[in-house]
Amino acid sequence: MRVGLFVPCYIDQLYPTVGRASLELLQKSGCEVIFLEDILCCGQPMANSGYEHYTTNKNYASPFLEALPNVDYVVAPSASCIYHLTHHLLKEELEQDKLQKFKEITEFLHDVKTNFVVQSYFPHRVALHKSCHGLRGLQLAKASELGGTAFSKIENLLNKVEGLHLVIPAQSDECCGFGGSFSVFENAVSVRMGEDKLKNVLHEKVEYLTATDMSCFMHLEGVFKENESVVKIVHITEILNSSL
Amino acid sequence: MKTLHANLSKEFLSHRKDADWHNDTLWFLRKKRDYAKDQLREWEQLRQAASEIKRHTLSRLPHYLEKFEQQASQNGMKVKWAWDGQEVNVLVTKILRENNVTSVVKSKSMLTEECGLNHHLEKQGFEVVDTDLGERIVQLRQEQPSHIVVPAVHLRKEEVGKTFHQFLNTEVGNSDPSYLAEEARNSLRRDFIKAEAAVTGVNFGIATNGSVVVCTNEGNADLGVHSKKVIIHCMGIEKILPGLKELSVFTRLLARSAVGQPITIYTSHYKNPRQYTKEYIIIVNNLRTEIYKDEGFREALKCIRCGACMNTCPVYRRSGGHSYHHTVPGPIGSVLAPFYNKEKNKDLPFASTLCGSCNHVCPVKIDLAGLLYKWRQKLTKETSQAVEKTLGFKASTELLKNKTVYKMAGKCARLKISSFVLKSSYNPWNKGRKFTDLPKETFREWYKRSNHEE
Numbered sequence: 025m026r027v028g029l030f031v032p033c034y035i036d037q038l039y040p041t042v043g044r045a046s047l048e049l050l051q052k053s054g055c056e057v058i059f060l061e062d063i064l065c066c067g068q069p070m071a072n073s074g075y076e077h078y079t080t081n082k083n084y085a086s087p088f089l090e091a092l093p094n095v096d097y098v099v100a101p102s103a104s105c106i107y108h109l110t111h112h113l114l115k116e117e118l119e120q121d122k123l124q125k126f127k128e129i130t131e132f133l134h135d136v137k138t139n140f141v142v143q144s145y146f147p148h149r150v151a152l153h154k155s156c157h158g159l160r161g162l163q164l165a166k167a168s169e170l171g172g173t174a175f176s177k178i179e180n181l182l183n184k185v186e187g188l189h190l191v192i193p194a195q196s197d198e199c200c201g202f203g204g205s206f207s208v209f210e211n212a213v214s215v216r217m218g219e220d221k222l223k224n225v226l227h228e229k230v231e232y233l234t235a236t237d238m239s240c241f242m243h244l245e246g247v248f249k250e251n252e253s254v255v256k257i258v259h260i261t262e263i264l265n266s267s268l
Numbered sequence: 269m270k271t272l273h274a275n276l277s278k279e280f281l282s283h284r285k286d287a288d289w290h291n292d293t294l295w296f297l298r299k300k301r302d303y304a305k306d307q308l309r310e311w312e313q314l315r316q317a318a319s320e321i322k323r324h325t326l327s328r329l330p331h332y333l334e335k336f337e338q339q340a341s342q343n344g345m346k347v348k349w350a351w352d353g354q355e356v357n358v359l360v361t362k363i364l365r366e367n368n369v370t371s372v373v374k375s376k377s378m379l380t381e382e383c384g385l386n387h388h389l390e391k392q393g394f395e396v397v398d399t400d401l402g403e404r405i406v407q408l409r410q411e412q413p414s415h416i417v418v419p420a421v422h423l424r425k426e427e428v429g430k431t432f433h434q435f436l437n438t439e440v441g442n443s444d445p446s447y448l449a450e451e452a453r454n455s456l457r458r459d460f461i462k463a464e465a466a467v468t469g470v471n472f473g474i475a476t477n478g479s480v481v482v483c484t485n486e487g488n489a490d491l492g493v494h495s496k497k498v499i500i501h502c503m504g505i506e507k508i509l510p511g512l513k514e515l516s517v518f519t520r521l522l523a524r525s526a527v528g529q530p531i532t533i534y535t536s537h538y539k540n541p542r543q544y545t546k547e548y549i550i551i552v553n554n555l556r557t558e559i560y561k562d563e564g565f566r567e568a569l570k571c572i573r574c575g576a577c578m579n580t581c582p583v584y585r586r587s588g589g590h591s592y593h594h595t596v597p598g599p600i601g602s603v604l605a606p607f608y609n610k611e612k613n614k615d616l617p618f619a620s621t622l623c624g625s626c627n628h629v630c631p632v633k634i635d636l637a638g639l640l641y642k643w644r645q646k647l648t649k650e651t652s653q654a655v656e657k658t659l660g661f662k663a664s665t666e667l668l669k670n671k672t673v674y675k676m677a678g679k680c681a682r683l684k685i686s687s688f689v690l691k692s693s694y695n696p697w698n699k700g701r702k703f704t705d706l707p708k709e710t711f712r713e714w715y716k717r718s719n720h721e722e
């Protein structure tokens with residue numbers, strides 16, 4: 025299976041290890057991985073701030089459209105980018121079955137690579153933050169607001185990691201307060217939400233906090249540092265990719 | 269570049285204890301709501317049904333409204349139509365004058381709040397008393413409600429104690445909730461006896477039988493309606509439902525979504541006026557047809573004003589209802605507000621992280637986050653924007669679409685000087701956060717270096 029790896033702009037620039045873990049993890053799952061070098065950004069930062077019209081031009085949509093025929097799936101370690109692609113940027117451009125080819129990485133490993141055996145070792149107490157776009161946007165798990173039977177693709181994967189003690193802190197479904205430019209324009213509320221997240225995580229006495237989205241962590245890591253917290257952040261791909 | 273909402277939120281959050289209390293109280297309601305919905309296996313089917321009923325009703329709105337008017341008139345109700353808030357106020361004044369009424373008891377209605385009815389009536393010399401406890405508290409303080417279901421949730425009992433002492437002569441420093449509630453009840457009882465007319469809001473209007481349905485937990489609408497000879501129900505055009513069967517879906521959803529109760533304590537159907545009683549229904553538009561005409565936003569009219577989206581919204585809980593500077597706050601308020609004043613309320617659709625929790629709790633499944641997203645696109649084009657904001661996003665757009673520029677900018681950022689700028693206290697990002705340590709190389713650089721490329 026050929027997979028195009030899309031490494032979003034902020035992961036490329038700020039969290040390269042997440043891109044690396046994603047690449048290796050996809051390879052371990054038996055995929056031929058092609059790094060989609062020409063794709064820089066899905067346009068979400070502008071679109072969520074009301075400037076979608078800056079990004080609908082060929083420079084944003086077309087690299088994705090061009091990449092698609094060469095691969096079976098386009099995978100990214102970022103639910104919010106995949107959400108933006110499938111619900112906004114490419115929504116008018118592609119049929120539903122083509123849109124299905126864009127997958128967040130845990131979704132891909134869970135739903136497509138169903139016989140992929142996670143062979144990882146991460147002997148730590150880890151809390152999970154359920155990032156909004158993954159949780160509600162891509163439905164990687166059932167959000168607490170909804171009725172029906174609970175499920176979680178994220179937890180299913182994490183539960184297979186050897187040595188890992190998974191903890192779901194209080195209000196794990198609640199937004200961390202990032203929200204793109206919200207975090208700058210609405211600084212007070214944003215920081216406050218981050219601090220509350222930290223409080224709930226600290227309560228669990230964990231060593232790590234993990235999530236499917238580094239964008240949450242851009243903000244949370246900053247808040248954690250400011251508050252001199254000992255809790256480290258780690259992207260889910262880095263846990264799944266950590267070896268025995 | 270701070271918006272009004274951002275400034276008001278900051279102010280609200282600066283009273284840390286009160287803000288914590290606000291957050292915790294509303295989260296408690298959200299948890300109660302979760303518990304209540306978990307008791308019903310058919311919860312999601314109910315939401316689906318409610319959403320479809322509303323969509324259907326809206327698609328034939330004129331038909332159902334006409335049917336409602338016809339039925340209600342046949343029942344002996346006097347049905348009037350009001351185009352906007354001003355017309356509501358004038359109509360109510362006229363009715364009160366015709367009937368020689370000088371004092372009015374009102375039961376909670378966000379619609380009359382929207383029209384500024386209290387203020388108008390008081391200016392005309394009428395005495396108006398809001399009879400919902402929370403509403404009464406904010407009325408005494410001359411404030412606006414900060415929540416559509418719990419209007420005084422921004423106040424703690426100590427403040428209520430002070431307010432009651434000032435206006436209702438309660439003991440100094442006594443803020444015992446039972447004492448205060450008892451005193452409020454005594455004073456309201458006097459108001460109920462004294463008043464000559466009752467005004468209520470309407471939760472649902474039933475097209476098949478022409479009745480109006482009012483849901484309250486305190487029974488205050490009933491106290492007014494049952495004891496007065498002049499009764500006025502003010503109903504927004506979107507409140508209409510086809511029939512009683514459809515209503516049953518909503519009575520199951522409303523209170524559970526709002527506060528986690530299985531049902532509202534009083535769900536009263538007013539159909540036929542009693543003998544010697546004049547009962548009016550004012551059907552109000554007030555910009556609803558504007559929303560109706562806009563296909564992209566029409567679903568906002570499905571709202572049954574349960575307040576669940578406010579209770580769940582992490583931004584609302586932390587910034588308080590008044591930070592939204594509009595009658596209806598929170599997610600649904602931010603969707604409605606720009607219809608009332610685009611320029612003034614242009615900040616509200618941005619006062620959200622688009623986390624989508626509101627979509628999930630909404631009993632009629634309004635795509636609130638999607639509508640906020642849609643507003644952002646429209647408002648950016650149709651209202652004035654800070655130049656630096658537009659330029660900033662224009663620059664990022666260019667940066668993120670051009671590989672060479674992107675790579676260069678990334679390289680620069682890794683240089684010490686840029687890193688200093690990024691981490692400086694002038695960078696707005698660093699208020700309450702510390703900028704992350706920049707890695708030595710990007711993923712692209714690593715990929716190239718580690719021989720992944722020829």
Ligand code: SF4
Pocket residue numbers: 525570571572573574575576577578600626629630631632633634636
């Ligand atoms: S938008 Fe939905 S959740 Fe919010 S008040 Fe209206 S019905 Fe309730």
